[in-house]
Amino acid sequence: MTPEVGDALKRLDTFPKVLLDLVGKRPDGVAIREKDYGIWQSWIWREVAEEVRALACGLASFGLERGDKVAIVGDNRPRLYWAMLATQALGGVPVPLYQDSIADEMQYVVEHAEARFAILEDQEQVDKVLSVKERCPRLEMLVYDDPRGLRHYRESFLLSIDEIQSRGRKFHADHPDLYLREISKGRGEDLSVILYTSGTTGRPKGVMLSNDNIIVTARNANAGERIRNDEEILAYLPMAWVGDHFYSYAQALLAGYTVNCPESASTVMIDLHELGPTHFFAPPRIFENLITHVMIRMEDATWIKRKMFEFFLDVAKRSGARILEKKPVPPTDRLLYALGNVLVYGPLKDSLGFTHIRTAYTAGEAIGPDIFDFFRSLGINLKQLYGQTEASVYVTVQADDEVESDTVGKAAPGVELKVSDGGEVMYRSPGVFLGYYKNPEATKETKTGDGWVHTGDAGILGEDGQLRIIDRAKDVGRLNDGTMFAPKYIENKLKFFPNVKEAVTFGDGRDYVGAFINIDLDAVSNWAERQGLPYTSYTDLAAKDEVYSIIQDHVEQVNRDLASDSALAGSQIRRFLILHKELDADDGELTRTRKVRRQTIGERYDQLIEALYSDGDSVSVEAKVTFEDGREGFIDADLKVRNAAVTSLRATPVETAELSAAS
Amino acid sequence: MTNGKSIGDTLLRVDDVSVSFGAVAALTDVSFEIREREILAIIGPNGAGKTTMLNVLNGVYQPDHGTMTFNDRTYTRMRPSEAAEHGIARTFQNVALFRGMTTLDNIFTGRTLKMKSNLFMQAIYWGPAQKVEREHRQAVERIIDFLEIEEIRKVPVGRLPYGLQKRVELGRALAAEPKLLLLDEPMAGMNLEEKEDMCRFILDVNEEFGTTIALIEHDMGVVMDISDRVVVLDYGRKIADGHPDVVRQDSAVIDAYLGVAHDAA
Numbered sequence: 001m002t003p004e005v006g007d008a009l010k011r012l013d014t015f016p017k018v019l020l021d022l023v024g025k026r027p028d029g030v031a032i033r034e035k036d037y038g039i040w041q042s043w044i045w046r047e048v049a050e051e052v053r054a055l056a057c058g059l060a061s062f063g064l065e066r067g068d069k070v071a072i073v074g075d076n077r078p079r080l081y082w083a084m085l086a087t088q089a090l091g092g093v094p095v096p097l098y099q100d101s102i103a104d105e106m107q108y109v110v111e112h113a114e115a116r117f118a119i120l121e122d123q124e125q126v127d128k129v130l131s132v133k134e135r136c137p138r139l140e141m142l143v144y145d146d147p148r149g150l151r152h153y154r155e156s157f158l159l160s161i162d163e164i165q166s167r168g169r170k171f172h173a174d175h176p177d178l179y180l181r182e183i184s185k186g187r188g189e190d191l192s193v194i195l196y197t198s199g200t201t202g203r204p205k206g207v208m209l210s211n212d213n214i215i216v217t218a219r220n221a222n223a224g225e226r227i228r229n230d231e232e233i234l235a236y237l238p239m240a241w242v243g244d245h246f247y248s249y250a251q252a253l254l255a256g257y258t259v260n261c262p263e264s265a266s267t268v269m270i271d272l273h274e275l276g277p278t279h280f281f282a283p284p285r286i287f288e289n290l291i292t293h294v295m296i297r298m299e300d301a302t303w304i305k306r307k308m309f310e311f312f313l314d315v316a317k318r319s320g321a322r323i324l325e326k327k328p329v330p331p332t333d334r335l336l337y338a339l340g341n342v343l344v345y346g347p348l349k350d351s352l353g354f355t356h357i358r359t360a361y362t363a364g365e366a367i368g369p370d371i372f373d374f375f376r377s378l379g380i381n382l383k384q385l386y387g388q389t390e391a392s393v394y395v396t397v398q399a400d401d402e403v404e405s406d407t408v409g410k411a412a413p414g415v416e417l418k419v420s421d422g423g424e425v426m427y428r429s430p431g432v433f434l435g436y437y438k439n440p441e442a443t444k445e446t447k448t449g450d451g452w453v454h455t456g457d458a459g460i461l462g463e464d465g466q467l468r469i470i471d472r473a474k475d476v477g478r479l480n481d482g483t484m485f486a487p488k489y490i491e492n493k494l495k496f497f498p499n500v501k502e503a504v505t506f507g508d509g510r511d512y513v514g515a516f517i518n519i520d521l522d523a524v525s526n527w528a529e530r531q532g533l534p535y536t537s538y539t540d541l542a543a544k545d546e547v548y549s550i551i552q553d554h555v556e557q558v559n560r561d562l563a564s565d566s567a568l569a570g571s572q573i574r575r576f577l578i579l580h581k582e583l584d585a586d587d588g589e590l591t592r593t594r595k596v597r598r599q600t601i602g603e604r605y606d607q608l609i610e611a612l613y614s615d616g617d618s619v620s621v622e623a624k625v626t627f628e629d630g631r632e633g634f635i636d637a638d639l640k641v642r643n644a645a646v647t648s649l650r651a652t653p654v655e656t657a658e659l660s661a662a663s
Numbered sequence: 664m665t666n667g668k669s670i671g672d673t674l675l676r677v678d679d680v681s682v683s684f685g686a687v688a689a690l691t692d693v694s695f696e697i698r699e700r701e702i703l704a705i706i707g708p709n710g711a712g713k714t715t716m717l718n719v720l721n722g723v724y725q726p727d728h729g730t731m732t733f734n735d736r737t738y739t740r741m742r743p744s745e746a747a748e749h750g751i752a753r754t755f756q757n758v759a760l761f762r763g764m765t766t767l768d769n770i771f772t773g774r775t776l777k778m779k780s781n782l783f784m785q786a787i788y789w790g791p792a793q794k795v796e797r798e799h800r801q802a803v804e805r806i807i808d809f810l811e812i813e814e815i816r817k818v819p820v821g822r823l824p825y826g827l828q829k830r831v832e833l834g835r836a837l838a839a840e841p842k843l844l845l846l847d848e849p850m851a852g853m854n855l856e857e858k859e860d861m862c863r864f865i866l867d868v869n870e871e872f873g874t875t876i877a878l879i880e881h882d883m884g885v886v887m888d889i890s891d892r893v894v895v896l897d898y899g900r901k902i903a904d905g906h907p908d909v910v911r912q913d914s915a916v917i918d919a920y921l922g923v924a925h926d927a928a
């Protein structure tokens with residue numbers, strides 16, 4: 001090794017260099033595990049380095065050059081992570097793809113990225129790529145990990161990782177200097193990875209991130225979140241998603257912690273329970289599923305267990321989060337919580353696999369406060385963060401002592417944050433992407449000349465620096481007096497009440513905010529039964545004064561929440577009505593994924609909307625409904641319109657709001 | 664089907680086998696052969712004698728006359744335990760698993776014949792028994808991995824949906840590392856997706872392990888897709904034998920399936 005090479009290797013500005021450094025420092029530390037044949041098989045850093053070298057030299061022997069793109073497709077497998085390292089060692093650029101994309105989507109990305117090599121998990125992925133290979137003229141070679149079912153494929157350009165590696169080992173013996181020399185050529189400013197975002201509109205865009213982008217951001221995150229080298233994480237999110245690239249690759253290598261690959265996509269929950277990770281990341285729906293799972297199991301439990309569960313859950317709700325945040329708690333509660341920990345919380349966390357969690361994150365969309373508080377009350381340090389592929393994930397993250405269900409935290413270390421005059425959240429950080437691959441127009445639209453990035457999200461930056469994400473910027477409107485109106489934000493707040501199934505708010509170009517509410521039949525009918533309130537049908541129940549009263553409480557609760565926020569205080573709900581029928585996808589009022597179709601509803605219920613903006617306290621409707629068997633009918637109803645009290649007090653103490661929500 | 668697979672010599676030959684139950688002749692002078700590494704389908708209308716044939720092959724029924732030659736040894740009668748020892752494993756038309764036991768344990772039972780260490784050693788789990796147990800677990804895990812049933816490893820099979828039970832049963836048969844695998848209606852009662860899965864597993868078993876497979880199946884699409892050769896039985900007699908495309912065109916087969924007017928005279 002020449003001195004220049006040695007010096008270049010000491011600058012830890014690419015991942016292959018970081019790997020070499022780790023091997024020097026902790027050769028026997030466990031780098032990665034994979035559950036295979038029912039057992040967690042592990043590789044230590046020294047072994048990983050050897051595997052990566054063999055793979056890199058093998059790819060070099062087949063002509064992989066600096067700047068070549070390598071598509072990587074599959075579930076989280078150690079060898080696919082090694083393929084990323086091997087590619088980067090040679091100065092190539094890995095392009096991970098979503099493993100569930102259909103062949104045509106893969107063809108677009110492979111062709112757009114100009115990939116010369118594709119490294120694929122198994123026969124399923126090989127078949128998909130083979131079916132579109134003719135339309136990927138630059139693609140030269142396919143490499144697969146799992147040989148099952150591929151024994152009789154005769155394509156000359158199709159090879160197994162084993163074959164590549166054994167060739168690589170020979171190649172390394174013949175060219176012993178090549179590997180380190182290639183690594184030493186890597187620079188921090190070089191392109192590290194291209195991550196394609198699954199754009200909701202149009203074709204996916206390739207986000208180019210440099211080594212510096214990712215390494216600096218991950219270092220900051222590791223330091224800020226006190227990530228240690230003995231963390232255990234479960235790598236189960238798609239490799240093509242920036243979240244996984246960050247947690248299972250960047251942070252893992254920089255901190256030197258252990259990444260665990262589940263046995264298969266269907267065993268993730270079992271593996272989670274066995275492993276008990278210390279660091280965990282999941283979108284809100286995973287946490288929702290876990291709760292549903294627990295609640296269903298509790299329904300089946302014996303009477304005494306159920307009582308115990310309910311009692312201690314109440315205790316946790318009162319004081320669990322406060323104990324976690326080291327805030328004062330009455331001694332009796334502290335004692336009860338300790339008892340609950342032995343009887344309920346401990347076993348529950350164990351069965352979820354959350355016993356050892358030090359930090360858990362949720363991101364991606366709004367999480368229901370009940371769900372969020374449930375996990376925190378069990379003593380699990382669940383936090384929210386806000387990020388984007390374009391930012392190398394981190395934009396904001398909640399500090400351990402400043403966790404709220406409706407904020408996403410303060411700017412992460414090194415991140416500058418602002419809200420534009422139009423209400424859009426913008427940031428500038430060391431993680432800001434280089435640009436969209438082969439798409440300078442889109443880059444110019446998103447990233448300003450001086451490095452600020454438009455997120456497309458509307459948000460509010462509190463005086464305390466806490467960011468709150470409200471809505472997609474394009475959905476945000478204005479009341480006539482210029483107050484910001486964020487329909488989804490308000491609707492989500494309403495929908496977090498179990499009694500409210502669906503909510504639609506109006507306000508853009510109006511004097512005040514009005515709302516349609518759909519009651520949740522299960523929850524409200526259950527309540528009505530307990531109250532001894534007779535009713536004949538959904539329409540009848542929805543029109544009951546008693547039901548209006550509970551919904552009015554909810555609306556006013558939401559108003560109090562909104563009032564505590566100067567930017568949104570003006571968009572409190574003045575008038576609301578309860579719809580006489582459920583909004584239904586069959587009637588075109590919702591999409592199949594249960595998103596509200598504002599336009600359809602606006603047209604169909606224009607009388608009702610007018611009623612919200614007039615003085616009358618009732619309105620009669622005749623609405624067309626489509627029955628399950630396809631017949632159509634009409635429902636007549638007199639709907640009441642209620643006024644809701646508006647809170648003028650700004651800064652209602654948050655504590656009160658919390659307590660009344662809990663009671 | 665022809666992608667590189669080499670079908671070998673005769674693994675099992677059936678010569679003039681007849682079985683009758685009282686006055687009912689279930690099989691009459693049936694002869695055919697099963698070649699190494701092939702997938703052979705035995706088809707025929709209801710009551711044609713398919714299951715009887717399979718029962719003869721693994722020794723449940725003794726033929727009235729006729730012989731079977733397996734691995735160059737000729738038998739006139741073979742007990743089920745002998746058949747198992749010689750490497751013939753099977754699954755059943757109605758799933759026959761230990762419903763209270765887990766998937767893992769059910770597949771383990773398929774290894775019984777391979778377990779040589781003595782009961783006492785096994786009971787105290789000591790010495791060579793430990794090593795042997797580990798080897799068997801490894802073999803079972805390879806099957807679990809192969810059949811993609813990791814997530815139900817520890818679930819009692821009684822709680823599994825039917826399609827998965829069938830897969831576990833296949834796993835148990837595979838655990839014996841058979842030379843010849845007999846499948847009695849592996850796809851009966853399955854939905855389309857389960858059928859496709861099962862087809863893939865059967866093809867994979869054949870391809871990856873080189874296991875010879877004889878199967879009974881009613882779904883003609885499946886039979887024509889996956890088998891190398893088809894034997895057709897009707898009223899206990901063999902009426903056709905050959906490549907699926909040939910058998911499909913055979914007039915006797917068409918008659919047997921669609922029915923012809925039997926002369927009542």
